[in-house]
Structure formats: structure tokens, C-alpha cells
Amino acid sequence: MVKGANVELSALTEATGPVTVALGWTDPSGSGEADVSVLLTGPDGKVRGDGDFVFYNQPATADESVRLLGKTPTGSGSEDRILVDLAALAPAVHRVVIAASRYGDATFGELNDLRLGVSDSSGEPLLSYDIRDAGPETAFIFGELYRRGDGWKFRAVGQGYDTGLGGLATDFGISVDESGEEDGSQPQAAQEPAEETAGGVPSDETPVDGAQGPQAADATDGGPSTENTTEQVVKPAAEEKGDGGRRNGRLRTAKKRSTLPKATKPSLADGPAWQEARLFSVSGLRNDHEREARATATLLSIMMQVPEFGRRLTARFNAPAGTLQAFAEASFKHGDGKVRPDGVIRVARAGRIWTALVETKTGGNPLKREQVESYLEVAARNGYEAVITLSNDLGIDGEHPLTVDKRRLRKVALRHLSWAEVAHEAHMLAHHLGVANPSHAWLLSEFLHYLRQDGAGCQGFQDMGTAWVPVRDAIKAGTLRLGDKRSMQVAESWEKLVRQLCLRLSGETGLTIAPVLRRRRDGDSSVRRLQTVGSLVEAGRMQAEIRVPSAAGPVLIEADLRTGQIETTVEIPAAARARSLTRVQWLLRQLGEAPPELRVEALPPGAATGPCDLLKNLKAEPGLLVPPDGAEIGSFRLTLATGMGVRRGTEEAGFVRSVDKALDRFYGSVVRGLRADGGMAGGG
Known part of the structure; x- marks a missing residue:
């Protein structure tokens, strides 16, 4: 248009x-x-x-x-x-x-x-x-x-x-109250009491998504903590009174929300091998069918019991808000036989029932085209709205990871969720946004614990695919060339891995973390993948930038397949101090918990390189970063190299886990402690 x-x-x-x-x-x-x-x-x-x-x-x-x-x-x-x-x-x-x-x-x-x-x-x-x-x-x-x-x-x-x-x-x-949102200041916390309807379901005014949830934790009892959300400073226009007078009403949406405490309870176990009893156990699962059945039943039951969580997921599929019920392994007639989807979700609202069939895969099991197409036919015949697939694969830009006959999508929507996305939604509610009922916060925590267990098979994207090892070996041998279809598969897997990194770090921090794209054409996934393929062929590298709102700048992740190293980098503006040495000392004070092998580079304004050394050497001699020509330091580039796993699968040394650990280490020990302070005036 x-x-x-x-x-x-x-x-x-x-x-x-x-x-x-x-x-x-x-x-x-x-x-x-x-x-x-x-x-x-x-x-x-x-x-x-x-x-x-x-x-x-x-x-x-x-x-x-x-x-x-x-x-x-x-x-x-x-x-x-x-x-x-x-x-x-x-x-x-x-x-x-x-x-x-x-x-x-x-x-x-x-x-x-x-x-x-x-x-x-x-x-x-x-x-x-x-x-x-x-x-x-x-x-x-x-x-x-x-x-x-x-x-x-x-x-x-x-x-x-x-x-x-x-x-x-x-x-x-x-x-709009000019003292609040307009200047970006933090609104005052409202002091209204929480309201709940029967069964702990939030009242109509209770914010479910989007409101900034409580951050404080009550470490004394280990139970969910409650805290008021912020009060919005937007006010409705003056309303007419019955007597012709006018009054201003203030829009108040703050309610108490329950989240999990940041501090855990002290363990009373009489030995390191003791495992705390959990609501959802992975013990006794003997095969893929049992894993899929338990994962489906656990997910669907949590969706029913925690209204905010159920709504966050069903809203993704254009389901109406209403009463949600879910069923496991319902049987449907199909041709001369029967099919049995892993689950059925039904949402009732105003006399209308919205229905979706659910097909679940765990571990490395792929979705099967014939199976999904049969469910699409059943859904169309019964007037159902959607077929939802769940697996550890990730769809990019709304693409479904499975290609099906488009004629079957005329009446029924085919939607996909990764287990990583499911965990992200549960983590955001349990730890950041909050839920109306404290017991529901605990239920979400038990669900998250279940998803993270290796035996559950729901850990998210864990495998770079069958093309990974041949492409890695071709890069080391110098034989990879443009046109190799396997390199495009690796580029697609890299993009999925980066998206999962953003989801996971978003859940852990409560921030909106997303890839940073520098050019307009980067919005096309095929163009992005071609760029990654070009970088693999020319330099043996894959890279991505992610935006972390609390960080001093975007975080660059580079995987160098020739050297077997993963480098994580952030650039931070230097504080406005009178002397370069004082600027270096300002930075070093913020890197007290950083690894000694962190590489620190001082960049003059507009320069691509500058003096560089390891943090362990700089702590003893900060002057190593002072430019010899007396140039001013405009920013610092911080880089941490981590060894790369080489195996394709889900073992501890796998590439996916290596990237996960590299980012976690860099964010936790370097990025989280940094502050952009370039605008401060200072002496020295």
C-alpha cells in the first residue's frame, strides 16, 4: 500500500x-x-x-x-x-x-x-x-x-x-503528565492494592504482558515476591460530570505482581548427590514417544493453570481471549484410519470456540511433512483454525521450518513454536513481568526447571545440522567455495542460534535483546544468509551483532572456524577525562571481575585501531594503553576469546553450547559491569 x-x-x-x-x-x-x-x-x-x-x-x-x-x-x-x-x-x-x-x-x-x-x-x-x-x-x-x-x-x-x-x-x-514519560524519567510507583478474581485470574485492569514487573526479591522464605509495577503517567482528558463540572482522572494500571525471588533457599540436602523433588520429573522416560507425551501434557496443563502464560502463547496464533481448555492425544478419523495429534487447544469466547491441533517433537526429532499435512486435513474438515507444531527448531521471520502443500493452508493456519520460545515466555513472566497469583509463579519455575533438563528433550536449538562438520572441515582445508549449498544450511543454523541467544538473554535479563542490522537490505533473510556465506568463504568467520539495552554498545559475536575461537566484543565510549591515563584508569575500575585474558584496545576518535594489551598486563601498567603520539582516547574496544567446541550434537563440547557459554561469560563478567560515561566531566 x-x-x-x-x-x-x-x-x-x-x-x-x-x-x-x-x-x-x-x-x-x-x-x-x-x-x-x-x-x-x-x-x-x-x-x-x-x-x-x-x-x-x-x-x-x-x-x-x-x-x-x-x-x-x-x-x-x-x-x-x-x-x-x-x-x-x-x-x-x-x-x-x-x-x-x-x-x-x-x-x-x-x-x-x-x-x-x-x-x-x-x-x-x-x-x-x-x-x-x-x-x-x-x-x-x-x-x-x-x-x-x-x-x-x-x-x-x-x-x-x-x-x-x-x-x-x-x-x-x-x-500527558510532563513530569513523567515525556522526559524518560521513571514514574513513581503506585500504591494501589492488588485485585484478583476468583481462582487467581487477574482482573480486567491487571496488566498481563508488557508491564515492567517487580525486580526485588524476598530471599527469606524462597517464595514468590510481590511488588507494584510502575504507574503510567498518561491521563485521560477531562471528563464531564453530571453537574456540568470537570474532573481529571488519572490512568492507574499498577497492580501487585508475583515473581520468583532472585536468591534461592539454602539447601538442607545431606550430600551433593541429593536431588530436590520436582513437580515435573524427567525420570522414567524411556523413549521419544514418552518424552513427547510428557512434554505436551506438561505444557498444556501449565497453559490452563496459569492464565497469563496460556494467553501469551495462544495470542501468538490469533486465538481470542477466553476460557482455555487443553486435551492430550485426542483421536480423529482420517481416511480409512485414525490420527492422534499430541494435543488439542480450545478457547471459548462469546459462544465461539477456537480450536488448534498440536504436534510436538522433542530432542533432535524433526517434524514430518506427511504427519503435519494429515493434521491440516483433519483441522480443515472439522472447522478448526490452526495446527501448531512444537520442536527444538526455530522459525526465522515467521517462516515455518517445514515446507507443506500450500493448498492445505487455505482454511487452516500452520504455526510453529520452538521450545526456546516457550521457555522465554515462561521466564519473562516468572522473573520479570510477574503473574497475579503467587502459586502460578512457582508453577512456572517448576515448568522452567523441567524444560532445562536434558532428559526432557526441550532445551531448544542445539544442533548445527549435518552440513556443519563438512563446512567446518572445508574451511580449514581452504576448499569452501561460493555455491556450496551446505554453507547456506550452516548460515541458516547460525541465524537460528543467534535468535535463540537473544531469546535466552532476554529472559534472563528482562530486556528486549535483538540482532542489530546495519543496512536496509539486511531485513531480507536470504540476503543475510548470503552475507554469512560470503564471510565463511572469504574469512572462515560468522558474525552477528546483538543489541543489549543495558550495555554500553552492541555486542559483536564472531565465530572463527579457522582458529577455533569465538570472540565477543563490545565498544564503550571513553569517559570525558582530561588525561588519557585517567580515562584508562576509569575503565579498569569497571573491569574488576573481568577475565585477565580480556583484550583491551584504546581507539582515538575516528581510528579503527589503537594501543592494545591484555587486562592482566594493564592492571600492572595502565600506561600501556596511552597513545604514544598523545592522541585522545575516544573509546575502548573490549574482546574476549573463548575456545570453540567442534562436535555437531548436544554434548558439552558442542559448538552451540560453546557460543552460549562465550556470550554468558562475556555478558556476566564484562558487559554487565560497564557504563557509558563519556559525557561526564572530570579532571586528572
């Missing part, structure tokens, strides 16, 4: 379920993000009240007609998805405005590949809109869904505001 164009949705699809709106972009700098928001307006173009403003601290409307599905790292940067159930919208809602805003002075013109896409309930893309004229705007309306007669249309808007969230909000009848 082009700016200003509109289209009738019913002309694009026959599906009647919710639509998914996806906003995407690439951040070349890796230094900033954007937050999506949705405004529901009446015929006058204004919101009716605070419930019509959906944003990160209020991620859904009370009737669940609009819900933010969260930010997802993709191969092309980052994507925010929004579920809009048009049939469930109140008749008074005439427009659904899709917008986003950036922090501080960051503008949308600094982002690449700014785009919007709309998909129907089967996951079929309906339309796309690329925004190419963004500039100094700090808030942006991407598009809007609006009523036209008995139907809905979409309009590509592409309108920006250089006055930020305040300017955008004012146009729709919302006032």
Missing part, C-alpha cells in the same frame, strides 16, 4: 477471526527502540476514557478486543504485534489507531525498514505498508482500522509528530 490508500478487509480474506497488526523496523545504531500504542476512538475522533488507550503498561482493553502481543526479536530487527478482534469491539468504537513513540530525542527517521503488516486469523498476510518518508518525528501513526458500513477498512496513514507522545495523545483526547 501507499500512503493515504485504503482497502476493505473483507475483499482480502474470507477469514472472520481476529487480525494481527505487526509494526517492524531495523535500528542501525542498536541504541534505541520504540513503543507501540493503540487508541480506540469514537465518531468524534476522541477516546472515550482511559480504557481506550492500549500501551505497554495497559496491554489490553477490558474486553480483550485489542491486545499487545509483545516485542519479538526477528532477523530484521524487532517486531511488535497487536491482536485486534474487530467483531468484539464495542459498537461505539469507530477507529482503531495504530501508533508508536520513541524516547527522548530519538526519531523515527533514524530507523530503517519502517513497516506495517496485517494478517488474518489464519496467519495469511493481507497487506503491507512501507514508510519511507519518516524524519524528525518522535511519535508516528502507522495506520488505522475504521468502520465503513457493516465492515472494516484499513488506511495507510504515515503521519508523524515531532512533539512526541504528548502531541499524539492530545489529538485523541489524552493529556
Whole structure:
């Protein structure tokens, strides 16, 4: 679509379920993000009240007609998805405005590949809109869904505001407290008590996704901790009183949320071999069928018992919000025989039942095309909406890892989840976002423990594939050439590994961690893989940059297959001190826990190289980093090399685990302790 164009949705699809709106972009700098928001307006173009403003601290409307599905790292940067159930919208809602805003002075013109896409309930893309004229705007309306007669249309808007969230909000009848969000300061914590409905299900106003959860932990009893989330500083416009007076209502969405404590209870075991009893055990699993059956039953039961977790997963598949029930190994007639999917998920809402069949694989077992296609046929015959596959494989950019006959996807959506993505969602809720019921936080912790056990077979992407060893050996022999199809398979596996690294580190830190792409064409997965193949052929290296919001800069991961080394690198601006030696000393104070073999390089402004030495030598003689020509130090480059595993599979020495450990070590001992302090004035 082009700016200003509109289209009738019913002309694009026959599906009647919710639509998914996806906003995407690439951040070349890796230094900033954007937050999506949705405004529901009446015929006058204004919101009716605070419930019509959906944003990160209020991620859904009370009737669940609009819900933010969260930010997802993709191969092309980052994507925010929004579920809009048009049939469930109140008749008074005439427009659904899709917008986003950036922090501080960051503008949308600094982002690449700014785009919007709309998909129907089967996951079929309906339309796309690329925004190419963004500039100094700090808030942006991407598009809007609006009523036209008995139907809905979409309009590509592409309108920006250089006055930020305040300017955008004012146009729709919302006032913004200038002391809070606008300047990026942290809002005050609200002091409202938590509210729960029967059974621990959160009330309509309880934030489920997106709200920043508690960070503190109660280490005394080992149970879930509770803490209030932050209070949003956006206020609805003045509302009319019955007597003609006016009053300002403050939008308060803060509720108590339960998370797991950071400190663990002291062990009372009378020996290191004692294993604590767990709710979900991996003992007694004798074969792949038993692993798959237990993994499926465990997942589906947790989805039913923890509403926030079930909703985060089903929302990915355009399921409506409602009562969720799940069943294991239901039998269906197929041809002259029967088929038995691993599970069935059913969601009931307003007299309608949404149903998906589930097929599960654990360990290194691949999905089977014939089996999945038979489930697609069964789903279509029974009027079911989706077939969901789960395995340790990862899909990139929405691609399903299995290629099936597209004719079978006309009525049924085929969706995929990696066990790594399942663990990520559970980790975010248990440790960062929080859940309404403290017992549910504990259930999620037991589920996470189960997923991490080798016997469960649910550890995520662990195998670089059959092409890995031949390509590695060809690189060492100098015989790898462009056109080798195996190198493309390795490039695809590398991309999946990087995405899993981002998911895992996001869960552990509570931050949105995603790949950094420097060029517009990097948004195409085939282009990215060709770049990796070129690097493998020319230099024997694969590399990726990931953005860690708390870090001083993007983290570069490079795997050198010729030397068998994994290098992790970050560049940090030097503090504004008068002397170069003082700048070096400033850095060394922050590297107290860093490994002695850390390589430190001092870079003059605009220079690609500079004085370099190991941390163990610099602690004794910091002056080794001072440029001999008296040049100023503009930044420091820190690099840590780790040995590379060579085996293909899931053993301790495997390549995948080597990369995992290299990043964990670098982040924990180097990156986490760094701070960008270049703007500080100092003497010396």
C-alpha cells in the first residue's frame, strides 16, 4: 500500500477471526527502540476514557478486543504485534489507531525498514505498508482500522509528530503528565492494592504482558515476591460530570505482581548427590514417544493453570481471549484410519470456540511433512483454525521450518513454536513481568526447571545440522567455495542460534535483546544468509551483532572456524577525562571481575585501531594503553576469546553450547559491569 490508500478487509480474506497488526523496523545504531500504542476512538475522533488507550503498561482493553502481543526479536530487527478482534469491539468504537513513540530525542527517521503488516486469523498476510518518508518525528501513526458500513477498512496513514507522545495523545483526547514519560524519567510507583478474581485470574485492569514487573526479591522464605509495577503517567482528558463540572482522572494500571525471588533457599540436602523433588520429573522416560507425551501434557496443563502464560502463547496464533481448555492425544478419523495429534487447544469466547491441533517433537526429532499435512486435513474438515507444531527448531521471520502443500493452508493456519520460545515466555513472566497469583509463579519455575533438563528433550536449538562438520572441515582445508549449498544450511543454523541467544538473554535479563542490522537490505533473510556465506568463504568467520539495552554498545559475536575461537566484543565510549591515563584508569575500575585474558584496545576518535594489551598486563601498567603520539582516547574496544567446541550434537563440547557459554561469560563478567560515561566531566 501507499500512503493515504485504503482497502476493505473483507475483499482480502474470507477469514472472520481476529487480525494481527505487526509494526517492524531495523535500528542501525542498536541504541534505541520504540513503543507501540493503540487508541480506540469514537465518531468524534476522541477516546472515550482511559480504557481506550492500549500501551505497554495497559496491554489490553477490558474486553480483550485489542491486545499487545509483545516485542519479538526477528532477523530484521524487532517486531511488535497487536491482536485486534474487530467483531468484539464495542459498537461505539469507530477507529482503531495504530501508533508508536520513541524516547527522548530519538526519531523515527533514524530507523530503517519502517513497516506495517496485517494478517488474518489464519496467519495469511493481507497487506503491507512501507514508510519511507519518516524524519524528525518522535511519535508516528502507522495506520488505522475504521468502520465503513457493516465492515472494516484499513488506511495507510504515515503521519508523524515531532512533539512526541504528548502531541499524539492530545489529538485523541489524552493529556500527558510532563513530569513523567515525556522526559524518560521513571514514574513513581503506585500504591494501589492488588485485585484478583476468583481462582487467581487477574482482573480486567491487571496488566498481563508488557508491564515492567517487580525486580526485588524476598530471599527469606524462597517464595514468590510481590511488588507494584510502575504507574503510567498518561491521563485521560477531562471528563464531564453530571453537574456540568470537570474532573481529571488519572490512568492507574499498577497492580501487585508475583515473581520468583532472585536468591534461592539454602539447601538442607545431606550430600551433593541429593536431588530436590520436582513437580515435573524427567525420570522414567524411556523413549521419544514418552518424552513427547510428557512434554505436551506438561505444557498444556501449565497453559490452563496459569492464565497469563496460556494467553501469551495462544495470542501468538490469533486465538481470542477466553476460557482455555487443553486435551492430550485426542483421536480423529482420517481416511480409512485414525490420527492422534499430541494435543488439542480450545478457547471459548462469546459462544465461539477456537480450536488448534498440536504436534510436538522433542530432542533432535524433526517434524514430518506427511504427519503435519494429515493434521491440516483433519483441522480443515472439522472447522478448526490452526495446527501448531512444537520442536527444538526455530522459525526465522515467521517462516515455518517445514515446507507443506500450500493448498492445505487455505482454511487452516500452520504455526510453529520452538521450545526456546516457550521457555522465554515462561521466564519473562516468572522473573520479570510477574503473574497475579503467587502459586502460578512457582508453577512456572517448576515448568522452567523441567524444560532445562536434558532428559526432557526441550532445551531448544542445539544442533548445527549435518552440513556443519563438512563446512567446518572445508574451511580449514581452504576448499569452501561460493555455491556450496551446505554453507547456506550452516548460515541458516547460525541465524537460528543467534535468535535463540537473544531469546535466552532476554529472559534472563528482562530486556528486549535483538540482532542489530546495519543496512536496509539486511531485513531480507536470504540476503543475510548470503552475507554469512560470503564471510565463511572469504574469512572462515560468522558474525552477528546483538543489541543489549543495558550495555554500553552492541555486542559483536564472531565465530572463527579457522582458529577455533569465538570472540565477543563490545565498544564503550571513553569517559570525558582530561588525561588519557585517567580515562584508562576509569575503565579498569569497571573491569574488576573481568577475565585477565580480556583484550583491551584504546581507539582515538575516528581510528579503527589503537594501543592494545591484555587486562592482566594493564592492571600492572595502565600506561600501556596511552597513545604514544598523545592522541585522545575516544573509546575502548573490549574482546574476549573463548575456545570453540567442534562436535555437531548436544554434548558439552558442542559448538552451540560453546557460543552460549562465550556470550554468558562475556555478558556476566564484562558487559554487565560497564557504563557509558563519556559525557561526564572530570579532571586528572
